[in-house]
Amino acid sequence: MKPLAVATLALTLSTAAFAEGPAFDCSKASSKVEKMICADPTLSSTDSVNADIYKEVVQTADNPNQVKQEQRQWLKTRNACQTVDCIAKAYDTRYNQLQHERLVNSGAVNGDDSIGH
Template sequence: MLPRRILSVTAQCAMLGALASAGHAASPSFDCKRAEGQIEQMICKDDTLARLDKETTRLYGLALDARSMSTGRKKTLLAEQRGWIKGRNDCWKATDARACTTAEYIDRIHVLRQNYAGARTQDDKGISRGPFSVRCPGADALILGTFVQTEPGYAYLTWLDKKLLLPQTRAASGARYAATTEAGEAMLWDKGPEAQLELPGKPAMACRMEAPE
C-alpha cells in the first residue's frame, strides 16, 4: 500500500540532512587521529564522505542490534562488514579514489537497508531512505531505489545485475538526478509518488515509487 506522501523522498531526506549537519562540520564514525591509509585520511577531510561513513555505521549498528537477528546471520553481517571495509580501503587503487569511495558507501547503505530490517528503523536520525520500489511499465524488471541526502544528494538504482548511481542536479520542481554513463544518459526525476526515469538507450518511462514495508 502506498502511503500518503506530500513531500518527495528527497525533500524528506533533505530536511533530515540539514538537521544532522546544522552548525558544525561532519566527522566520520572513527577517530581521525587514528586514521590509517589514504582512504580513511581522505574521509576525515571530506564532509560528504564523513556523513556517508557515519550513516553507514549507523545502519550497520541498527542491523547488528536487531532482536530478530540470529547468531548465524549476525556472523554473516560481521563478515560482510569486514569485507566491505577492505573493499572501501582498496579505493586508493582507483583512478578517482573519491568517486570510488562514494560509490562504495552508497552501495553499502543500499545493501544494509535492503537486506536487514533493523537498518530501516530510526530513519528520523539518518540521511537515507529506501529501498523504494520504482515501478515502471515497460521496464525489464522491478527497480529498487535508495536515496541519500548529502551535498549533492544521490539516487541509487538497482535491477537485475545492473547498478546506477545518480547525483542530484538542479530542478525547478521535485528532485532530479542525472549522470552520463558509458551507455548514455540516465535520469530520475522524483516528483513525490510519481517519477520519470530515463535509462541509457531507452525512452523515458512514467513510474511510481512505493515505500518499503
C-alpha cells in the first residue's frame, strides 16, 4: 500500500472513531451493501467521514457537478462490492480522491500535485 494511502486510512479510522454511524438512515437500508455498512461499525463511521468530506469538496469545488458525477460513479463501484473488505477498499480509494480534491480546492497543492499556488 502506498504511504499516502496508509496515512489517509489511518486518519479515516482515527476520525471514524468520533462518527456515530453512516450518513444514511440504516432503517431505510435496502441494498446488500448498505446493510453490510450498517452492520459494521468501522464501515458505518467511514461512510460518515467520507460523506462529510464529500459535502465540503462539493461546496468548494470549481465544478461541483463534476464532483457529484464522480461520486455517482464511485457509488456504482462501491455498490458492486460483495465483501466488507471490498467496501472498505472502495471507501479508502474515495477518501484519497476527496482528500486530494480538498487539498487542490484549498490551494495547498496544485492539480498536478505540486505544492503551493
